[in-house]
Amino acid sequence: MSYAAEKQVAIAAVRRACILTSSVFNNLVKNETLTKEDASPVTVGDFAAQAVVNTILGRAFPNDPIVGEEDAADLRGDAATALRTRIVELANATLTAKLEAGEKEEWGLGPSGQQTTEQLLNIIDKGKHEGKAERMWTLDPIDGTKGFLRGEQYAVCLSLIVKTEGRTRVQLGVIGCPNLPSDLSNPSSPRGGIFVAVRGEGAYELPLHDPFSAPGRRLSIPKLTTDNLNLLESVEKAHSKLSFNEVVAKELGITKPPTRMDSQAKYAALARGDGGVYLRMPTGTGYREKIWDHAPGSLLVEEAGGKVTDSRGEDLRFDLGRDLGENYGVIVAGEGVHSSVLDAVKRALAKEKQGQ
Numbered sequence: 001m002s003y004a005a006e007k008q009v010a011i012a013a014v015r016r017a018c019i020l021t022s023s024v025f026n027n028l029v030k031n032e033t034l035t036k037e038d039a040s041p042v043t044v045g046d047f048a049a050q051a052v053v054n055t056i057l058g059r060a061f062p063n064d065p066i067v068g069e070e071d072a073a074d075l076r077g078d079a080a081t082a083l084r085t086r087i088v089e090l091a092n093a094t095l096t097a098k099l100e101a102g103e104k105e106e107w108g109l110g111p112s113g114q115q116t117t118e119q120l121l122n123i124i125d126k127g128k129h130e131g132k133a134e135r136m137w138t139l140d141p142i143d144g145t146k147g148f149l150r151g152e153q154y155a156v157c158l159s160l161i162v163k164t165e166g167r168t169r170v171q172l173g174v175i176g177c178p179n180l181p182s183d184l185s186n187p188s189s190p191r192g193g194i195f196v197a198v199r200g201e202g203a204y205e206l207p208l209h210d211p212f213s214a215p216g217r218r219l220s221i222p223k224l225t226t227d228n229l230n231l232l233e234s235v236e237k238a239h240s241k242l243s244f245n246e247v248v249a250k251e252l253g254i255t256k257p258p259t260r261m262d263s264q265a266k267y268a269a270l271a272r273g274d275g276g277v278y279l280r281m282p283t284g285t286g287y288r289e290k291i292w293d294h295a296p297g298s299l300l301v302e303e304a305g306g307k308v309t310d311s312r313g314e315d316l317r318f319d320l321g322r323d324l325g326e327n328y329g330v331i332v333a334g335e336g337v338h339s340s341v342l343d344a345v346k347r348a349l350a351k352e353k354q355g356q
């Protein structure tokens with residue numbers, strides 16, 4: 001299946017959300033960030049971007065469930081009036097902006113797209129789905145919120161997961177990276193891109209502001225050897241075990257320093273040929289990885305010629321609910337090096353067990 005209609009809607013939704021988040025960053029004021037129950041931050045940008053994407057998906061594919069990271073519970077009380085007002089203003093400004101190439105008014109866009117506060121809170125809550133369905137979307141409206149707040153990497157991440165022939169797999173992935181430099185080695189190179197993959201059709205990078213103007217650049221992971229590999233890893237020490245990565249790098253004979261980057265921009269960078277290995281091993285707190293943090297990125301890398309597994313070499317599970325299941329870590333690499341990385345991870349795990 002080509003998922004052409006879904007792809008068009010998803011690209012348009014991610015583009016609008018990226019414009020919103022970029023404008024929020026430039027105008028973010030102090031009280032526009034909340035701390036969630038798990039102590040992680042969420043901003044007016046995360047909520048408003050989820051409202052925008054869910055509105056578009058809800059209009060274009062009303063029967064599809066959405067598994068979104070955020071919910072509106074913290075926005076409903078009197079204490080949240082200022083926050084709520086700002087989110088409504090941002091979401092409506094984004095939805096009502098004039099129609100661009102590839103967009104349709106029936107998706108809730110353009111001058112007639114204004115929503116009430118209640119409608120927007122309810123559409124944010126459409127993302128509360130349990131994550132088990134024959135067909136569902138995943139949305140991370142701002143992946144890497146901490147990176148977003150630092151003015152560094154973050155991504156708007158959308159995927160479509162479908163069960164076909166008994167297998168639940170990601171079929172479409174769209175990742176908007178407003179801050180990703182076109183050349184990672186040159187931070188002043190032009191920034192921003194939309195990364196798109198449809199299963200069986202390859203991975204592409206499109207221009208962020210005009211994604212329908214051209215077919216985009218096809219992505220293919222170059223054949224790297226351990227001499228020219230380097231690790232891509234999280235910035236936040238709490239999100240993955242960076243000390244373990246050092247051991248794996250040694251096992252692999254990698255000499256280049258790691259590239260640290262927030263969000264699924266790591267998957268996008270890898271798909272484009274930067275780095276070569278994204279390693280995300282659990283820190284031992286019992287945290288379970290979320291499907292929206294890996295679904296679009298994993299398809300993007302696979303379609304660019306890479307492989308994504310856990311540390312046992314097994315496929316990631318997108319059929320268990322909002323979590324990926326028990327956290328065995330995530331190993332992402334080009335086809336040619338994935339098995340060496342997996343072996344190195346296994347050796348490093350064995351050494352860790354022996355207390356070496």
Ligand SMILES: Nc1ncnc2c1ncn2[C@@H]1O[C@H](COP(=O)(O)OS(=O)(=O)O)[C@@H](OP(=O)(O)O)[C@H]1O
Binds near residue numbers: 263264
């Ligand atoms: N303890 C723990 N372990 C592993 N992962 C966690 C943990 N806590 C949070 N998260 C998730 O990490 C998401 C951000 O991942 P990143 O790769 O961007 O991490 S990092 O910021 O680069 O460190 C982040 O996504 P966002 O919340 O969308 O930013 C979280 O879903």
Ligand SMILES: [Mg+2]
Binds near residue numbers: 142143144292293
């Ligand atoms: Mg995330």
Ligand SMILES: [Mg+2]
Binds near residue numbers: 046140141142143145
């Ligand atoms: Mg997020």
Ligand SMILES: [Mg+2]
Binds near residue numbers: 040041042069145
């Ligand atoms: Mg978050």
